[in-house]
Amino acid sequence: MSDAVGSKPRDAAARPDSPVVAFRAVSIGFANPVLHDIGFKVAPGETRILLGPAGVGKSVLLKLANGLLRPDSGSIQLFGEEIADMSEESLFSLRTRTGMVFQESALFDSLTVRDNVGYQLIQERVADDQIERRVREALSFVGLEQTFDLLPGSLSGGMRRRVAIARALIHQPELLLYDSPTGGLDPVTSTTIIELIMKQRDVSRTPSILVTHRLQDAFMLCTHRFDSAAGHMVPLPDGQSDPGTTFLMLDQGRLIFDGSLHELVHSEDEFVREFLE
């Protein structure tokens, strides 16, 4: 795992074409309706970028995908299992197969970086030396080996986000969920984070859903690839985009776009055009 944190193709390998995540007619509301009649799929190896203005329900959709929230109606399948009505107990084991990066990192304040990144392994009572090795590997993947013994409070926003990525990757997830991983970060740090996401996408082919309202991040993911030999991202030839990276767009609680970069930039939808401009 020197280059990337690998993914374990468990059920996905048994049914290579079945979607990793499938939403069908999903609706949810709290005091007011938030999402209405949402339907889309994430295929193995696919990266879906979820765009939309702030407060439209992007984070809610992401939390629905691994059962942190329950829909009012509709069906959600995760790794082929229906999770809309699944008990919380059963969801815990299913969630260990996913990795999630939260908007504000959501690191445990009272634990060191080592214990944060290795949290899942500690809960599973993995041997200490193995935890140490795997945590160092995950931290090395995000370029933060030196933070091993530090508390999250002493890290910058960008470093916290990278530690959160390391925590999401350590268990070799079969699905990654990124909730605005570059939100509130400066452009240089944002690029570092996007490069890490790209590295995971291109080296391990881990399927993912990435929520963002920053178009530059979304386009960069589509128009670049990670060059393992060079150790950094490189642009794809002019006019080309990553075929496994596609877009979803939400507006007023509805999914108004589902397609490729080419389809997105040539969309006739008024809101899509306005959003892109």
Next chain:
Amino acid sequence: MAIPLIEKTAKNLVFTVQDFSLFAYQAAINLFRPPVYWPEFLTQSDIIGVGSATIVVLSGFFTGGVLALQSASTLAQFGATAVTGRFVSFSMIKELGPVLAGIMVSGRNASSMASELGSMVVTEQIDAMRALGVDPMRRLVTPRLFASVAMLLFLTIVADAFGILGGAFVTIFMNGQNATQYFHQAYQYLRWPDILQGLVKPLFSGFIIASVGCFHGMRTTGGTEGVGRSTIQAVVWASILIIFVDFLLTQLLLTVFP
């Protein structure tokens, strides 16, 4: 205008009671199903038990002292100052020790539980824990609940003991009475049902403190302002419930042990 408001308030109250009951049941039942987080139980026992010892010792000592001062002046009118020890020990063991320890621990720990868990909710740490496949109820709430019950029992015994000592200090050094007479009176008339009454109450108070504190913490919404609101609600409701349940238990135990 008033009817819909009453209806809404009543519904909210019923839903809150229902949610709280399910929450407390879930937290309690988790102790009997693995995984049980024993290290967390010990950590919480240290925070609640050892951490609250000082305030319980001080409040118990001074309450016993005040009881001795007040009772001695009243008992003197009947020429009965000799029974000050009996009065102080009965009051402390049956009533004041359990309630005092409950209220003091509630102020310190129900608030800290609500604010700690509330902060974790608003910073998505609870969601992160769930996303990592760990049940926050088992990991955070159940250990606090049982640590609180276990430690409040011991803290009540400490409050009782220091209350009697506080009464002794006032009676012997300020009122100039005989120490042997005080302790003899404090001990001689105590019956097992009196002690039992004093030791049953903290089990309920400990349960109330942790369940109310954690319940409000886990239901926090509205950012840092919401954390403050949850903390206040936790202390207020825990204190009220401790006194209310104390009233019910006293009535019940007096019926059982007249």
